[in-house]
Amino acid sequence: MPASNKRFQPLEMKNFKVLKMLVIFLLVLGILFSASCQNPNKTDNDGKNDSNAIKRYERAELGSAEANEADGSNVTNRMSYYSKIGMLGENRIFRLQEKQAEKVMCLTDSDGNVIKEEKCPYDYCSYDTDNEGRIYIFSETINEERKCTEMKVYVYDADFSLVDEIDLGYGTLTNGTFIFKKIDIDPNRRIILSEPYNGIKVFDFKGKLINTIEYSIIDLDVGERGKLLTLGLRDQVRHVVSFIDPATGIMDWEYDLDGSGYNAVVYDRSDKGIYIADVNGIFLYSPDDNTKEYIFDNVRSSGISGFTVDDFAFGPEGILFVANGPKLYRFTVVEGKEAEGETEVRELTLGKFHGQNEVWESAAKEFELIDPNVRIRLIDYRKEYGDNLEKYKLSLNTELMSGRGPDMLYSGELPYNRFGEKGLLVDLGDYVKNDPDFSDASFYMDVIESFRYNGRLYAMPLTFEITAFIASGTNLRAEGISIDDKKWDWTDFYDICKRVTKDENGDGINEKYAMPRISEDFLLSQMCGGDYSIFVDIKGKKARFDSKEFRDTLELCRAFYRDQLVHPSKQDFEMEASDRDMFTFTPVYLYPHNFLIVQLVKFSEDSILMRLPGEHGQGKVSAGAAISINSSCKSKDVCWDFVKFLANYERFGQTAGMTQTTGFFTNRAISNARLDKLGPVSVGGLGDGFVLDRKYRDFIESYISDTRTSAYPGNEINNIVSSEAGAFFSGTASADAVAKRIQNRVELYLNE
Structure with a gap:
C-alpha cells in the first residue's frame, strides 16, 4: 500500500461511525426535502387554512341579562342601531341601540349585564370611545333652509354626562340625503370622519378641518402613534391595507390583500397587532411579510351557519367580542385538554380549477359544524396554473397515477371517466345505491344515473347543463x-x-x-x-x-x-x-x-x-359542478359524507355564481326553489x-x-x-x- 494511503488509514477508521451517521442524516434529510417538494397539497396558503392557528372558543350571546328591573326587558329584545363595539376599558362595552323606536345609549359589562342606559337626545349616526373613558357621538342633520347638513360631535363621560359639544360645520347633500359617516378619535384627540368607499376628513378638537384624504375606504382604526390603519380599494378592485398620517395624508406603507369580502380592521394596542375581518374570519396581518394568520373562523369558531363579523374588539384574558348585525357575542378561548379535543382531527383536501372559492369554503365550514373532527382545505390550482386548464389536467393525472393528489376533486371540468378507467377515482355508484336518501322523490335520479360509465359512477353531479x-x-x-x-x-x-x-x-x-x-x-x-x-x-x-x-x-x-x-x-x-x-x-x-x-x-x-x-x-x-373522490384517499366514507352534504347544500341554489354557470341542480328541492x-x-x-x-x-x-x-x-x-x-x-x-x-x-x- 502506498505510504500516503497508510498515513490516512487510521483517520478513516477512527471516524468511520461519525461518517456513517452523517451519511444517514443526509439521506434522511434528502428524503424529507423531496417529500416536501412533492407534497400534492402544497399551496401558497399564507395561513388562511391553518387549522392549528385558529383557536377554539366558547360562545355566549350577550344580552340575556335584564336591562333593568323596572321594565324587565333584555338586551336581546332590541336591535342595535349600528353594529359597532365601543370598549370603555377592558370589561365595559358601549353601544348605541334602538328600543321601542327610541335611540338609547347602553353600557354593559362583559357578561351583557346593563350598567347604565339612557335615551340619546340627538339623532346620532356613529360613535367611538377613547382610552380615557369618553364617548363620542357623531350627529348629522339636514338643514332644509341651507340645503346642507349640520355636523356635530357630542362628548360624554362614562356616566353619560355631556362634557363637550363640537361643531364640525356644514356637510353636503347628495340627491337630498347625506352619506353615512364613521367617526374615530385618535390619541391626539383629532376627529376622523370617513365615508365608506369615499374619503377621510380630519378635524381638530375645536372642529376645524385640518386635512382631507382621498381614499376609497372600507374601514379604519387608529393605530400606533395616532396614524390611521385603513382598509380600502384601489382602482375599484384591489383591496389594500394602508398606514396613513392623518395630519399630512402621507402614507407610511400600503400592501395589496388577496381575495375579497373585507369588513373591518382593528389595531390591538396590547400586542400591537393588526387584525382584519373578512368573509372567512379574523386574521392577524403582518405587513412585514404580507401574511395572514387566522385566529377566528366565521363558521367553525362561532358554530353558527352563515356567521359574519361586522365589528370586533379584544377583551382581557383571551376574550373576543364580535358584532354580527344587531347581535353581540363574547368568545372565550378554551384552553387545555378541552381545547385540544380527545379525537384526532382529519384534514381532507378538495382540489379545484374553476368555481368560486367562497362557495366551496363556505360549504366546507358548514360541514365542519356537522363533523367537528374533520377539516376540509381547498386547493385552488389556478394559483399555480393560471388559466392553463390543459396543463393542470396533465399534472393532476401524474399526481393521481402516483397515488397522490387531493382527496376530492371538483371534476365537472375533468375527464373523470378516463381517470376512473385507470382506477384513479372511486366508483360512487354503490354509495348512491345504498343510500335511501337518494331517491326519485329527492333527486333527479335519471340524471344522476346518466353519468354512469360502464356501470360505474366516477363523479357525483351536483348540477347539470x-x-x-x-x-x-x-x-x-x-x-x-x-x-x-x-x-x-x-x-x-x-x-x-x-x-x-x-x-x-x-x-x-x-x-x-x-x-x-x-x-x-x-x-x-x-x-x-x-x-x-x-x-x-x-x-x-x-x-x-x-x-x-x-x-x-x-x-x-x-x-x-x-x-x-x-x-x-x-x-x-x-x-x-x-x-x-x-x-x-x-x-x-x-x-x-x-x-x-x-x-x-x-x-x-x-x-x-x-x-x-x-x-x-x-x-x-x-x-x-361535480365531485369525485381520489381512490388513494384513506377517508373515502367521510369524503362521501361531504359529497352528500354538497348534494343537499341549499346555499348553492342561492349563489349567483353557481346558477349562472353550472346549470340545474340534481337536488329537486334546490332546483325547484331556484326556478x-x-x-x-x-x-x-x-x-x-x-x-x-x-x-x-x-x-x-x-x-x-x-x-x-x-x-x-x-x-x-x-x-x-x-x-x-x-x-x-x-x-x-x-x-x-x-x-x-x-x-x-x-x-x-x-x-x-
Whole structure:
C-alpha cells in the first residue's frame, strides 16, 4: 500500500461511525426535502387554512341579562342601531341601540349585564370611545333652509354626562340625503370622519378641518402613534391595507390583500397587532411579510351557519367580542385538554380549477359544524396554473397515477371517466345505491344515473347543463311549419332554416336569418351530439371520423354558412328589442337564472323551447359542478359524507355564481326553489314584469325526465376536432383530408 494511503488509514477508521451517521442524516434529510417538494397539497396558503392557528372558543350571546328591573326587558329584545363595539376599558362595552323606536345609549359589562342606559337626545349616526373613558357621538342633520347638513360631535363621560359639544360645520347633500359617516378619535384627540368607499376628513378638537384624504375606504382604526390603519380599494378592485398620517395624508406603507369580502380592521394596542375581518374570519396581518394568520373562523369558531363579523374588539384574558348585525357575542378561548379535543382531527383536501372559492369554503365550514373532527382545505390550482386548464389536467393525472393528489376533486371540468378507467377515482355508484336518501322523490335520479360509465359512477353531479333551441313561434307559423322535436334530424333542420331565411326586399341582403352568428365548430359539435360520441367508441378505443357519415356532416355544417342561413356577425346576446323575430332559431344553454327569461323575451314575442335535432326524445345533459373522490384517499366514507352534504347544500341554489354557470341542480328541492325565484325581470325596450312561463318549466321538466345519457366529460376530443376542422371551413383542406387527420389524432388519444 502506498505510504500516503497508510498515513490516512487510521483517520478513516477512527471516524468511520461519525461518517456513517452523517451519511444517514443526509439521506434522511434528502428524503424529507423531496417529500416536501412533492407534497400534492402544497399551496401558497399564507395561513388562511391553518387549522392549528385558529383557536377554539366558547360562545355566549350577550344580552340575556335584564336591562333593568323596572321594565324587565333584555338586551336581546332590541336591535342595535349600528353594529359597532365601543370598549370603555377592558370589561365595559358601549353601544348605541334602538328600543321601542327610541335611540338609547347602553353600557354593559362583559357578561351583557346593563350598567347604565339612557335615551340619546340627538339623532346620532356613529360613535367611538377613547382610552380615557369618553364617548363620542357623531350627529348629522339636514338643514332644509341651507340645503346642507349640520355636523356635530357630542362628548360624554362614562356616566353619560355631556362634557363637550363640537361643531364640525356644514356637510353636503347628495340627491337630498347625506352619506353615512364613521367617526374615530385618535390619541391626539383629532376627529376622523370617513365615508365608506369615499374619503377621510380630519378635524381638530375645536372642529376645524385640518386635512382631507382621498381614499376609497372600507374601514379604519387608529393605530400606533395616532396614524390611521385603513382598509380600502384601489382602482375599484384591489383591496389594500394602508398606514396613513392623518395630519399630512402621507402614507407610511400600503400592501395589496388577496381575495375579497373585507369588513373591518382593528389595531390591538396590547400586542400591537393588526387584525382584519373578512368573509372567512379574523386574521392577524403582518405587513412585514404580507401574511395572514387566522385566529377566528366565521363558521367553525362561532358554530353558527352563515356567521359574519361586522365589528370586533379584544377583551382581557383571551376574550373576543364580535358584532354580527344587531347581535353581540363574547368568545372565550378554551384552553387545555378541552381545547385540544380527545379525537384526532382529519384534514381532507378538495382540489379545484374553476368555481368560486367562497362557495366551496363556505360549504366546507358548514360541514365542519356537522363533523367537528374533520377539516376540509381547498386547493385552488389556478394559483399555480393560471388559466392553463390543459396543463393542470396533465399534472393532476401524474399526481393521481402516483397515488397522490387531493382527496376530492371538483371534476365537472375533468375527464373523470378516463381517470376512473385507470382506477384513479372511486366508483360512487354503490354509495348512491345504498343510500335511501337518494331517491326519485329527492333527486333527479335519471340524471344522476346518466353519468354512469360502464356501470360505474366516477363523479357525483351536483348540477347539470341542458342545451336546447329557442325558436320563434311567430316565424314558424308564418311559414306554416310544424315541428315534432322528438323526431327531427339535422337534415330536417337545414331544410327548415332555408325556408325561414328571407331577403324580403330583394336587395340581396337577408332581413331574416335562420340563426344569429354562431361558430362553425360549435354548430358541428352540436350536430355530433355535443361530445362527438356518435363517432367515438370510448370503450373499444376506436373512432369513425374517417367515415362517409362524418364527412357528410362536415359538408352539411358548412352549407349553413355557404347558404347564408347564419348571420355573418350579430350574436344572440347582441339582439336589441327591434331585432325580435329576426332569427328563428338559436342554441342556448339553459340555466336557472334571470338571463334565461331575458333571452326568451328578446328572441320572439312567442319564443318556444325545442330539443336539438337528432336527440329523438332522449335528453342528453352534461356535467356542471361535480365531485369525485381520489381512490388513494384513506377517508373515502367521510369524503362521501361531504359529497352528500354538497348534494343537499341549499346555499348553492342561492349563489349567483353557481346558477349562472353550472346549470340545474340534481337536488329537486334546490332546483325547484331556484326556478320559483326567477323573475320578474325588465327587458330594455320591451317592458318589465317578465317571468318564466309555465310552458318553459314544463319543457325543462319533460327534458329532465327523458334524460338517458350524458356528454362524455372533458374537452379533449372536441379540442382535436375544433383545431382541425377550421381548415375545412376556411377552404384550405378537403373534408376527406381533415377527417383523416382527426381520425389519427383521436385514435392516438384513445390509446394513450
